[in-house]
Amino acid sequence: MLLVGRNVEQLFETKHFVEQRGGSAVVLPYDIGQTVQIEALLRATENIPVDILINNAGFGLYGEFVETDLSHELNMIDVNIRALTHLTKAFARGMKVRGSGRIIQIASTSSFHGGPFMSVYYATKAYVLSFSEALADELAPYNIQVTAVCPGATYTDFAKTADLATSGLFKRPGIMDANTVAKLSITGYMKGKTLVIPGRSNAVYVFMTRFFTRRKFVQMTHQLQAPTHSL
């Protein structure tokens, strides 16, 4: 396993976890929000045939678009879109040459409609889903499976990083735990699915987008996420 991230301590914890279970792992501390670091990561891994790429890194930002810090949003686009695209191209090329590979892209239930007060985040996840569905089709003849995973709200560090304390997003019932989301995601991926929506309530939520106008879903998300909820 090649473990990429910025938090070296957490990466070594994961490496330890993997090795205790008989696997092997290498820690690669790179900030993929910076193109130079992606290029350095690719140089460090150029002789390693990567069979499965998991593009999980990503983050959100909560707040009224005109008030939030642009640099955060541009960095979000760099991580959620630019890095994901760069890494997918680099590793998919090797997979094509070898005639096999698997790519898991972490999108979101927010890939399916616009999200007021997290407008850039929702848009980045729409990109991830659209890009992954197209690639799944394009790469299938090379025996490369692409799976887009679309979790709903899940207990991780996401809410803290995105500054979601005053949003209603994590104050509803049905927030999932990360282990369950991961297990359901792997189960769907093992079945060869292009789209995996972990959890029944998330699947129903996405299914409902077929019965409301896009505008209606944006309005409902506005109600849920409007910054009126105090802690």
Ligand SMILES: NC(=O)c1ccc[n+]([C@@H]2O[C@H](COP(=O)([O-])OP(=O)(O)OC[C@H]3O[C@@H](n4cnc5c(N)ncnc54)[C@H](OP(=O)(O)O)[C@@H]3O)[C@@H](O)[C@H]2O)c1
């Ligand atoms: N939690 C939710 O409610 C939810 C719902 C739908 C989709 N998602 C998606 O799930 C994915 C995982 O997020 P999470 O919920 O597990 O949140 P998280 O606990 O905050 O994890 C985010 C991960 O992204 C990595 N990361 C962020 N910026 C990075 C950078 N510049 N370079 C390298 N790695 C970076 C972090 O590693 P380091 O800190 O080590 O850099 C960390 O492993 C994201 O794509 C997110 O959009 C989350």
